[in-house]
Amino acid sequence: MTSGLGTVLLSLALMAGPAVAFVPIGGGASTHISITGTALLQKVTETCRAVAEAAGHEFKPTGSSPEELVKACLGPTAKGEVSGAKFHSALQEIYTQNGLVDRDFVNSAPHHFNSEDFLGGRRLITEGMVAIKANVREENFQAARETLGKVLHTLQDFYSHSNWVELGYTEPYINLIRSDLPLENLADVNTATCSDCASGTCPNPILPNILKEKKLTSGYMGIFSSAKPKGKCSHGGEGDLTSTTVPRGGINKDERRSDNVAFHTAAVNAAVAASLQLLEDIRLAVGDNDFLRMMGIARSSVVCFVIDTTGSMSDDIDEARAVVYEIIDSKKGTQDEPSEYILVPFNDPSFGPMIRTTDPDKMKKEISKLKATGGGDIPEMCLSGLQLALTGAPASSHIYVFTDAIAKDIALKDTIVALIRRTKSTVSFFMTGASRRRRRSIRAASFDDYKDLALASGGQAIQVSKKQLPEATDVILDTSTSALVTVLHRARHPGKQETFPFMLDESLQNVTIYITGTSITFTLTNPAGVSQSNTEASGKLGTIKTVGNLRRIRLSADKLTGTWQLNIKSNQPYTLKVTGQSTITFIYDFVESFKGPHPGYAVLSGRPQAGQPATLMVSVMGRKGPSSMTVGNIGLITVSGPEAVSNSTMTDMGNGDILVTVDEVPEGEFVVILKGTDKVSNSEFQRQSTTQMSVSKVNIQAVVDSSVEPGEAFKLPFSVMTQGPGGQYSINARNDRNFPMSYPNSLTLTTGQYTNNTLTITPPASTPSGTDITLTMEAKSSSGVDSNYVVMRLSVVSKITDFVQPLCEVVSVLAANCPQDVSQCRPFQWELSANLTDGNGTGIESISLRQGNGTLSHTSLTDPIIQANYNASCCSQIVEFVAVDKVGNVGKCYHSIVRSGGPPALTLSLPLWLCLLVSVFVVRP
Known part of the structure; x- marks a missing residue:
């Protein structure tokens, strides 16, 4: 840990009391969570400090909360309210996936390094690292986080389930994250490894010859059988049936007991260090900025537009373009500057592609290209475009849809609702057409479908004329901001007179009330009894703006604290929403408990x-x-x-x-x-919360157990069960890439029993590595009364054979002019020259400076041998630079001219340099 802050940050990871067990959240004490949290928070802190120092900013958090860490990390642009919700959500996603390994892969030896399956466990880790790096390159950060949680669980289990710490090792076993390094001195299946322990709590049952020869072994685990090879150690514990088979007992260090305190502590420390080692490798491969984006640390919100580009939408496109320009120009350099821009156009029959960028100038350029063409007086592919946005944008995004037509692809509505519930994103519609467009089908679409989706997501359905549209887009400026919270959201259909109380606290800023509907009158009353009616555009409590079916009330800044009341009169349907800016917020997930050796809670999909x-x-x-x-x-x-x-x-x-x-x-x-x-x-x-939810008697279960290879069929087993009436249930599956799939159109269910089947999906051979697929599967009763869904992410990762790190040969070091007295260093310079190669690998993709205040330059990355030159002041005496190849293998070169005494440094020949200074690419634990 690089500062006192780290000690405080550790507390953020402790989810349930003292860390005494390698179990998931909810299963008692939570060392898997604390190990993961400690490593993540330390690495985030280190990365934030490096980014701040590189930008010339001071990194000085005012406290230990996520809000304060994020604000310090973002630097001077973090003015105003800064929410730590996305950072906290990212941590929770990783923690959740870490814990789910104990549910979804409870009987899988490689996922836990059980039963001496070291090669299988190492393969899961290294393949997972490849997938994470590929996902981040494609900006699929959620997929990367999900894989990271699983990989960290497996890596951490090695230190608890093997005899690594019993052998006396305190440092991580780096070979577990390096496929190019061999796993050596493994005990074979015929080698006895443990002595019998009748009590089951012997301090160290590992046989003396195993300890002396430093043979690596792990405990056998039997969930359904007590069988194990003769003489082998067991995992141990009540859930392990092999622990009663001689040799009895177990060697796991999952829980701190009186007989294993030292080994448990050593395993925890090694697991933390190993997690840091893996995170550093990923950070170096993807770069500091994308590492922080993966961790949910970014400026403000994401701005996402889904825009109809048919012939009648010219005016709407102009307004959307104007809003984007205003957001970019007015919020630049502030905390409210969007962290990412997403644009999805749709027409008929086409939709997409999705364009995403962190560069505001690129967003301006892309939206300026949009032209209104084709279409005509027909429905459009609106929901297909919205599906792309929901699967491509980060969770909890605000998505704005511009259209003047009903949806042609109305069959996607249930899928859209599932994606809204899964991502908790808010969708607002700006509708500028009348409901005159009809669709000739059994299921007729209308603008009411958009209203349903907006309500389900906690968004707005704003219906205005094309001339009124510029006046309605203030909603976008209101919501494309940091630390946005919802105080109240209500809907009435049919409308009625009702008084809605809501509580405003001192932390809230920019409080805004939205009412959508027609034929509405209302009176707003503050805690002091002062009132303002809808007829007062500018009154004692705030300003009221009416456009189309929207009434927007911006409260004055004075004396907001207390209970307010809004009395609404209307016999027409209406919605009410109260929002503001505040760092007081919450995130949530519906969960279910699971049993097993390490019980816990799993997030419901x-x-x-x-x-x-x-x-x-x-x-x-x-x-x-x-x-x-x-x-x-x-x-x-x-x-x-x-x-x-x-x-x-x-x-x-x-x-x-x-x-x-x-x-x-x-x-x-x-x-x-x-x-x-x-x-x-x-x-x-x-x-x-914004997203609406309901219960179901149907349950779908499916687990993604690996990545998907381009051009290869991937089989996904799934199970469906109902506690309601049995019979025929339709099965519908969609993916956001339109990759070919096969699955049964219906299943016959028996009440209370799971019915199993398989879905097959095949990504084309040309699919880029790192692409993620969002797959939504729904089961619905024949009556249509009950249904449920599951949403999964699959990562497409090309199989790679290059696991070799880039290499470095130092040609020369010129440091003879550097004075012995460091205080006299300022006028003097030193130089280093090196040749970089990637062997027979895929080629070096980037070279970057990690330590040192000098200048690093290099020849073309396409050269077989890349020449790197470093020049620095003698005051900056350490250099470390990193080379990353095209599949994410990382090589680091470190050199110091710091001397403890003696004459000034001399230029060394290559052999002597290699002997004395170790100037090859190395991985530093």
Whole structure:
């Protein structure tokens, strides 16, 4: 750890008390989580510091909360409110996937380095690293995080499940992340490794000759059988049936016990160091900025536009272009500057491609190319374009759809709802056409479909004329901002007179109220009893702007704290939404418990099960971290129905993480509502999730156990079960790449029993390595009353054979002029020259300076031998530069001219340099 901050950051990773067991979150104490969190937070801190120093910024967090770390990491542009939610969400995704290895691969020896399957475990790690690097290159950060969580679990298990620490080793076994290095001195299947331990808790049952010869072994694990090879160690524990077979006992160090404290501690320390080693390799391969983007650390929100480009959309395209330009120009250099821009055009019959960039000038250029052509008075491929956006944009994005036509591809609606629920993204529609376009089919589409999708996501469905559109796009400027939170969201269909109370706290800024609908009157009242009606465009409480079916109320900045009331009168359908900016927020997932040797909680991909309590894992964030707030209540509430909040039981998991159990789940669609007290201002607050959810009696299970090769068929087993009536259930699957798939169109289900089948998907041979596929599968009853879905990500990764790191031969070092007295170094320079090669590999793709304040230059990367030259002041006495080849193998070259005494440095010939200074590319633990 590079600073005192690291000690504090460690606490962010401790999810449930003291770290005493290699088990997933929820299964007791959580060392797998703390090991992963410690390594991730340390590496993020190191990366943030390096980025800040390279940009000439001071990296000085004011505290240990995610908000404060992110703000310090982003530097001077982080003015105003900065939310740590995306960073926290990224950590949670990695933690979750780490824990799921104990559920999805409980009986897989290589996933846990059980049963002496060292080659299999190493293969999972190295193939996973290849996939992570390829995903990051293609900016598929969520896929990279999911694989990273799994890979770290397997790597960490090596130190708990093998005898590495019993052999006296304290450093990580680097060969586990290097396929070009052999795994040596492995005990073969016929070599006895353990003595019998009748009590099952012997301090070290490894045989003396195994320890003396430093043979590597691991415990055998039997979930369903007690059989193991003669003389072999067992994993141990209640879940291992082999532990009662002689030699009895076990060697796992998963839990801290009185007989294994030293070994358990050593295993934890080695696992942390190994995790850091793997993360550093990935960081060097992908670069600091993309490493931080993978970790959810980036400026503000992502701006994502899905735009109809048919002939009648010329004016709409002009307005969308103007909004993008305004966002880029007005927010540049501020915390609200978007971290990424995404554009998806659609027409008929085409849609896409999706264009994504972090360069605002490129976004300007791309959106300026859009032209309104073709189409005519027919429905468009709107939902296909939206599907691309939902699968390509980061989770919790704000997506803005511009169209004047109904959806031709209305069959995608259920898939879109599934993706909205999975990604928790908010979709807002700007509709400028009348509902005159008809579709000749059994299922007729209408603008109401867009309203349904907007409501499901917590977005807006704004219907205006083309002339009014410029006045309506303030919504985009409001929501393309940092630290946006929802205070209240309600919908009424049909409309009725109702008073909606909502609580505003001291931390909220830029509070805005949106009402959509027709024939609406309303009165807004603040906590002091002051009122303003809809007829007062500019009143005591704020300004009201009406355009089309939208009323936008921006509250004045004075005296917002307290309970407000909004009385609405209308007999037409309407929606109400209250938003603001604040770092007080929460993230959540619906989870289910799982059993086994290491029980825990798994995130649900689909809808929670009907007839059972709903369980959520909620993470709460405050202005100074979770300690700066008190949570009063977390419950479920319907957006469109009665506002009775369901009762819940809360279990504090530590560090702002709360396990919530709701016994009575509301009927229909519901959201999560949270209330508490901000200790900083001693004011009460409320927050609401945006995405609507409901329960189902159908359950789909599917596990992706590997990456997919281009041109090769990939078989994905899946299971479907219903607790409702049995019978025929339709099966529908879609992927966002339109890759060919085969699967059964229907299954016959028996109540309470899983029915198994297989889906096959084949990516074309030309698919770039690192491409991810978002696959959505739905099962629906024949009556259409009940359904559920599962959303999975598959990574397409080309098989590689190049695992060799780039190499370096130093030609010369000229440091003779550097004075012995460092205080006199300023006028003097030193130089280093080296030849870089990639052997028989794929070729070097990049060379970058990691340490040193000098200048690094090199010849063309296409040269067989690349000449690198480094020149620096004698005051900067250390240099380290990195070469990365085209498949992500990393080589590092480190050299120091620091001397403890003696004459000035001399130019050395190659052999002597190699002997004294070790100037080949090395991996530094």
